[in-house]
Amino acid sequence: MIGDIIGFIGGLAVTLKSTWREPVTAEYPESDKRLNLEERYMGFPALTWDGDVEEPYCTGCMVCIRECPTQCMTAEMKDNPLYPEESRRRKIVDTFEINLGRCIICGICVDVCSFDAIEMSHEHELSKYERNGNRVDLQSLISMGRSYQQKVGWEPKNPGKNRGTPQVEENSQSAINDAEVTDSRSGEPMEGDECPDL
Amino acid sequence: MQIHETENETDGSIDLMINMGPQHPSTHGVFRLVIWVDGERIIKSEPHIGYLHRGSEKICESEHYSQIVTLFDRMDYVGNLNSELAFCLATEKIMDVCVPERAEYIRVILCELNRVASHMLFYGVYGLDAGAMTPILYAFREREKIQNLFESVTGARMMHNYIRIGGVKENLPRDFQQRLHEVLEHLKRGIEECDALISKNEMFLARTKGVGAISGADAIDFGVTGPALRASGVVEDIRVTDPYSIYDRFDFNIPVGTYGDCWDRFYVRVEEMRESVKIIEQAARDLPEGDISAAVRRIVRPPKGEVFVRTESPRGDLAVFLVSDGTDTPYRVKVRAPSFANLQALEQMLQGAYLADAVLILGSIDLIMGEVDR
Ligand code: SF4
Ligand code: SF4
Numbered sequence: 001m002i003g004d005i006i007g008f009i010g011g012l013a014v015t016l017k018s019t020w021r022e023p024v025t026a027e028y029p030e031s032d033k034r035l036n037l038e039e040r041y042m043g044f045p046a047l048t049w050d051g052d053v054e055e056p057y058c059t060g061c062m063v064c065i066r067e068c069p070t071q072c073m074t075a076e077m078k079d080n081p082l083y084p085e086e087s088r089r090r091k092i093v094d095t096f097e098i099n100l101g102r103c104i105i106c107g108i109c110v111d112v113c114s115f116d117a118i119e120m121s122h123e124h125e126l127s128k129y130e131r132n133g134n135r136v137d138l139q140s141l142i143s144m145g146r147s148y149q150q151k152v153g154w155e156p157k158n159p160g161k162n163r164g165t166p167q168v169e170e171n172s173q174s175a176i177n178d179a180e181v182t183d184s185r186s187g188e189p190m191e192g193d194e195c196p197d198l
Numbered sequence: 199m200q201i202h203e204t205e206n207e208t209d210g211s212i213d214l215m216i217n218m219g220p221q222h223p224s225t226h227g228v229f230r231l232v233i234w235v236d237g238e239r240i241i242k243s244e245p246h247i248g249y250l251h252r253g254s255e256k257i258c259e260s261e262h263y264s265q266i267v268t269l270f271d272r273m274d275y276v277g278n279l280n281s282e283l284a285f286c287l288a289t290e291k292i293m294d295v296c297v298p299e300r301a302e303y304i305r306v307i308l309c310e311l312n313r314v315a316s317h318m319l320f321y322g323v324y325g326l327d328a329g330a331m332t333p334i335l336y337a338f339r340e341r342e343k344i345q346n347l348f349e350s351v352t353g354a355r356m357m358h359n360y361i362r363i364g365g366v367k368e369n370l371p372r373d374f375q376q377r378l379h380e381v382l383e384h385l386k387r388g389i390e391e392c393d394a395l396i397s398k399n400e401m402f403l404a405r406t407k408g409v410g411a412i413s414g415a416d417a418i419d420f421g422v423t424g425p426a427l428r429a430s431g432v433v434e435d436i437r438v439t440d441p442y443s444i445y446d447r448f449d450f451n452i453p454v455g456t457y458g459d460c461w462d463r464f465y466v467r468v469e470e471m472r473e474s475v476k477i478i479e480q481a482a483r484d485l486p487e488g489d490i491s492a493a494v495r496r497i498v499r500p501p502k503g504e505v506f507v508r509t510e511s512p513r514g515d516l517a518v519f520l521v522s523d524g525t526d527t528p529y530r531v532k533v534r535a536p537s538f539a540n541l542q543a544l545e546q547m548l549q550g551a552y553l554a555d556a557v558l559i560l561g562s563i564d565l566i567m568g569e570v571d572r
Contacts, residue, residue, distance in 0.1 A: 038346070040371070042353035069265035106268045106359045107367075112496060120353065 037122050039152070042107050044100050046121035046145035047138070048154065053087045053164040055080070056142055057117035057156070060093035064109035064118060072102035073109070087164045093117075096141060100126055101134040116156040121148035213241065216553070220249050224327055224557045227567025231544075231560065235553050243548045243556075245541060250571040258531035263289050263363055263498040266531065271357045273533065274569040276319055279305075279312040280511040281569075282361040285531075287442060288507040288518040289363045293500045298489040301365035302444045306481045307378070308351065308360070310474040314385060315344040316512035317467045317474075320564045321392055324464055327561035328405055333396055340388040343381045350377065363498055365491025378482055382475060389471050397465060406460035410547040410559035413458060420543035424514025424536050425466045426563055430458030436510040447484075448477045460555075460562040467564070499526045513537050513564055535569040 026033035037043075048057045060077030078094035080087055109118050121144050126134055136144070148154065156162045219230035228249035234242040254273060258266050270281040283305055290297060322337025345355045350371055352360035360367045396402045412422070414430040427434055435452045437445040453469030455462025504521040514536030523529040540563045547559050 038350040038353070040351070040353040040368075041349060067262070067265070069261060069268050104268060104357065105354065106357070107353065108265065108268070108359070111367075 041122055041124075042105050042120040043122045043124040044103060044105065044120070044126065044144070045098060045109055045118050045141075046123065046148055047093075047096060047141040048117055048119055048145045048149060048156075049142055050164045053082060055082060055087060055089070055164060056093055056138075056145075057115050057162060057164070058093040058096065058113075059089055059091045059115055059117070060096070061091075061115070063112050063114070067108050067112045069106060069108060070102050070104055072099040073097065084166060086166070088166050089164050093138065096138040097135055098141060099135050116158060116162045119145060119148060119154065121145060122151065123148070218556065220246075224561065226323065226561065226565050227570075229565065229567055229570075231556070233548070233553065233556060238552050238554070240548050240551050240553060240556065243545050245544055247538075247541070247567075247570050250567045252572065254572045255531050255533060258528060260527055262526055263500070263528065264496070266528070267362065268357070268359050270533075271359060272568060273535065273572055274511060274513065274516070274537075274566050275356060276566055277312050277316045277512040278356060278358055279308050279361060280509065280516065282358065283309055283443070284507060284509040284511065284516045284518045284533075285520075286361050286363050287509060288505050288520040289498065289500060291507055292503055292505045292520060292522055293363075293494075293498065295364050295492050295494060297365055297492055299444075299486045300488040301490045301492075303481050303485045304366050304370060304490065305361055306443060306445065306448075307478050307485070308348070310478045310481070311344050311347065311381075313474045313512045314471050315341045317471050318344075318392075320467055321464075324558075324561050325396055327557050328396075328402055330396055330399075330402065333392065336388070336392050336395060340385060340392070343384055347377055347381050350374075362491065362494075364494035365489070367491075369490050375482060375485075378478070382478060382482075385471075385475055389468070389475070393468050397468060403461065405555070405558060406464060406562075408457070409460045409555045410551055410562060411457050411459040412543055412547050416546060417458060417543060420546065421539040422514070422543045423539060424510070424512070425470060426463055426514065426540050426543070428452065429455035429462035429466045431456055436508050436515055440508060442507065442509055445477075448480045450474075450476050460558055463562040463564075497526050499524065508534075511536055513566065513569070514540060533569075533572060535572060537563075537565045537567075537569045538572075541565060541570055 049055075050057050058075075060075045062075055062077075065071075065073045065075055073096070075096045076094040077091045080089045080092040082092075083090050105120070107120055110120055123144050128134055214235050216233045216235060217230065218233060220228045222229075222231075230246040230249070232244040232246065233240055252272075254269050258269060261269065267282050267285060270285045271278045274281040318337045318341040322334030322341075325331075325333030325337075348358065349355050351374065352358035352367070354360075412420075412430055414427075414432040417427050417430045418432060422430075423434070431454055433452055433454055436442065437450075438452055450473045453466050453473060455466050500522040502522060502524040504519070506517060506519045508515055508517040510516070515534065516536055517534035519530070519532040519534070520528055521530040544560065544563060547563075548556060551559060
């Protein structure tokens with residue numbers, strides 16, 4: 001009996017103590033209490049921006065579009081008005097759309113792009129009021145990409161080949177324009193993918 | 199629950215048909231179980247599946263090999279890396295690719311971590327099934343550490359797409375060993391704590407001991423595999439009996455139960471977490487430097503042929519049968535999902551049990567509906 005009462009008072013004391021304690025949980029949009037994202041965190045894909053020539057890295061070559069398992073992207077290419085004086089890219093992306101509601105964040109598009117033009121950003125909150133609000137166009141993809149680039153100090157993985165600034169050697173120039181005609185469906189190995197034991 | 203009444207032909211009493219699910223909170227997904235009870239006893243039961251059927255196996259036939267890995271992620275969505283591994287092993291076998299040592303070790307470390315995470319989830323949810331609220335909080339605390347580690351390695355907490363044909367996607371982050379060490383230290387304490395929390399609890403024992411028992415011979419007949427089979431006293435673990443990847447290099451035990459009841463199925467998993475930690479420690483110690491992926495084309499095009507690969511997923515024998523016709527999409531992918539086979543034994547386990555134990559018995563098989571329906 002006495003033991004029960006002591007136990008009961010002990011229970012009350014615990015409740016009382018936690019009444020004045022700072023809550024451990026946080027309300028959702030409180031930005032200072034968010035968990036930190038890991039460096040490799042994969043959010044939605046975004047297009048990178050080449051600050052040297054003020055144009056996107058993407059040439060609209062459609063490789064990522066064919067490789068995407070959910071077919072959630074579309075793109076069109078056009079002749080680059082800056083070519084050849086200011087940029088080495090002969091073709092440039094004209095329109096690009098990703099239906100982020102359909103994207104499964106698998107990262108395949110990043111793996112297959114030979115131009116370092118697409119990256120998995122840290123963007124992951126995309127609730128929208130409109131029904132098609134998650135169909136993002138070129139402008140928003142680039143702005144997502146630019147803020148990601150700034151946040152992580154992004155550098156192209158293959159700068160010699162993919163920077164858009166015109167260079168003197170012609171070899172790299174042909175590399176950048178040839179890859180866009182390689183058809184991924186044909187199963188031909190892309191450059192650097194040659195496998196000796198197959 | 200919907201309730202129907204039918205007259206029992208033999209003695210004229212009334213049998214109740216109870217419809218549990220598909221939206222029942224303790225069916226672990228969308229799963230419908232029709233139960234006929236005579237008083238408190240279950241006399242017959244009938245599982246209905248297919249609510250989560252996405253036709254994954256069929257979709258595989260129209261996707262490239264590298265894209266299929268993402269589909270396997272979504273089959274067993276609690277043991278994703280183990281699922282990915284099964285498909286990659288099958289493709290590598292048909293193409294005769296030799297995976298670099300380092301990649302093999304990375305795979306083993308991550309898969310075993312995934313096994314611990316999966317069993318932790320089972321542990322927590324099983325506590326809920328038995329009416330205990332606390333275990334899930336402890337289980338999630340441990341699981342969260344593993345998920346964070348996954349995020350730092352693969353970039354995702356669940357759908358990793360990290361294990362690729364021929365190796366893994368990218369190298370481990372620089373501070374991986376140190377973080378892994380911290381996680382393991384934490385896990386070892388956590389597993390003991392979780393074990394001490396309910397495994398020997400009198401009320402938990404009373405509810406699970408002797409409930410839903412199935413003999414080893416019956417379990418084999420039903421095709422039960424994994425922890426559910428080992429709980430019935432059968433020593434069968436593909437990592438040991440038919441080793442794949444590099445599992446033959448590690449020293450670990452196969453925990454086995456005695457009676458095949460709910461408690462054995464629960465405790466085998468707790469023991470298995472300890473063994474997994476042992477494997478991870480050995481693998482992390484021996485982790486070699488080197489390549490992380492064999493030279494494989496981006497568009498994989500295996501030669502004509504067929505392979506059958508068995509792996510030990512957290513739920514049992516996950517096997518992939520792959521037929522290639524020499525194009526860049528497979529001709530047929532058949533997945534032998536452990537949950538699906540284990541589910542077949544449910545009727546036997548439920549026979550004669552109390553209605554109140556139905557949830558416990560169902561929970562003890564550790565079903566993942568994404569894998570049952572595919
Ligand atoms: S593969 Fe790269 S360059 Fe080509 S369309 Fe996609 S993002 Fe643009
Ligand atoms: S992340 Fe995957 S699903 Fe999303 S756009 Fe890229 S390839 Fe498609």
